[in-house]
Amino acid sequence: MGKLWAVPAAIALLAAAGGGYYLYQSRVEVERQSTLYGNVDIRDVSLAFRVSGRLASVLVDEGDSVQPGQILARLDAEPLRNSLNAALANEAALAARNALMHKGNRSEDIEQARSRLEAAKAAVAQTESDYKRQRDLVPAGGSSQQLLETARSLRDQAIAQRDAAQQQLKELTVGFRPEEIAESDAQLKQARASAASAKLALKDANLQAPSAGIILTRAVEAGSMVQAGTPAFNLSLRHPVWVRAYVTESQLGRFASGSKVQVSTDSHPDKTYHGVVGFVSPTAEFTPKSVETADLRTSLVYRIRVVVSDADASLNQGMPVILRLVP
Template sequence: MNKKLIVVAVVLGLSAIAYFGFFSKHAADSTTTIYGNVDIREATLAFRTGGRVAEVKVDEGALVKKGDVLATLDTEPLKNSLQSAAANLAALTARNAMIHTGYRQEDIEQAKARVMVAEAALANAEKQFSRQSALVTEQATTQHVLDDVRSARDQASAQLKVAQQQALEMQRGYRKEEIAESDAQLAQARANLASAQLAVRDAVLVAPSDGIVLTRVIELGSMVQAGSAAFNVSLTKPVWVRAYVPEPQLGLFPAGAHVTLLSDSRPGKPYHGVVGFVSPTAEFTPKSVETTDLRTSLVYRIRVVVDDADVQLRQGMPVTIRSTQ
């Protein structure tokens, strides 16, 4: 009888040890395991300039690398605009240099010569006027002739003032307002040339990151407007997992913590990642992804960057996240 009691006690003891070991293990696992969903970014790509589609190099489902050319526009009209902008810049550059340098010495000498000619003309007109004035006094000519001579003298005087003013302006050089205007026109021409160069470069649409082409909107030969969608691309790098951590487990998933991620599509082959972001504020668990009990729980959103992601991780896929601490 005593032997039976001893056997029963041993069996109960072993059962208790196994029971508590099993549940303590699962309890420990439950405190280091959370659940989330794959969050892959998508980008809508568009030309920054408008034009006719000259070439389409990829189609839906194509794998692209960062910098790959996806499509190009006809650059002929853009190059014409570029040449026009370059010619306009060259003309304004030459004019700006002339304005900053001032008038040539030859031009100044010519202006001085015109002053001398105007002075001689005025002197001759003064003599004619004096002569005709004396003749009118002696009644040897008419008043009409004297009026014509006076008008000629006045015109010669005005022309001399104009010539003197022009010579003075040439000696002083261009006004500061004219120089400022020329500088502004030159700056505008340079900006126009830069815009034309950028338009030529923007005629080539490249992939901003590694990804998969989801949709193609443009067709060969079609006209596109600046900013209109051309492709939708799913970016494969980086791949994130968005998860929600209850406050008691928050210490197990700090920023920088290494974790493993399991998916149903690759059982027994975990992915590896690093917690890249932990929200500073609590929120209610999204109703679309959690159970009824957890919907009313306050949690903290985290983002895990997957280090070894592959094509099997797809948008929205559920994953199990375990802390390696």
């Protein structure tokens, strides 16, 4: 009778063991599907002056931490300051002339021109009278031919001066032509643009950090001449810090955009960072060589990017990390 009870008990024990193993394997599979391995991806930027000049001072070195807006190096600003002063002076002169054109000529200037014209007319009348008198005296021997020619020359000069005064009065009365005003407007606009460019060039004599980071390389020395666009520093940006990882098709649903994950490293396994999946590539690709294993060489995966919200200096470029979905 005891043997008959032993068989069902053994079967029940095996069934329980099998069920336990199944649950264990299920938990292992869930854990595997919820875990990824990736690498820290920190962007870096090459910094250069936008203007050329002699480098006056270098304020940072390789390995230094910098903050947004911090000055990294300075150019000799004296030539740029002189250019700005010249541009401002030219702008002021053209602005004054432009204002005159728009307001028109002063009544005082017009009255002075009218007075000069009246004086010129009087001079014409006087020289014309002198010429006629000399012309009448020559046949009777009362004057010489030379005096007649001199009188004629003085009359002609007076007529020319009268015509010039008359034209000047006309121009002052009518004012400037629309084309002249438009040309003055364009010249003033160009002068203002040149002054703005000179101001910007003077500001660009200071090379500033665009964001917080660490100086990776320094390629300039004080006293040297630098050309615009020539790299001076390479800056590793501290924000944002990303993690690049790859998921299989079966994991796409778990690691959708917006999913929260925990990030840990082998160097600090007890420290956990927090991140959010910010990007999932819509295109499948073969497993990159940097992460492929023997059984994944032909696997198609999708690249994802995780933005780490509380990154610190412990996360370095290329560092391997472990990603786990937040339950």
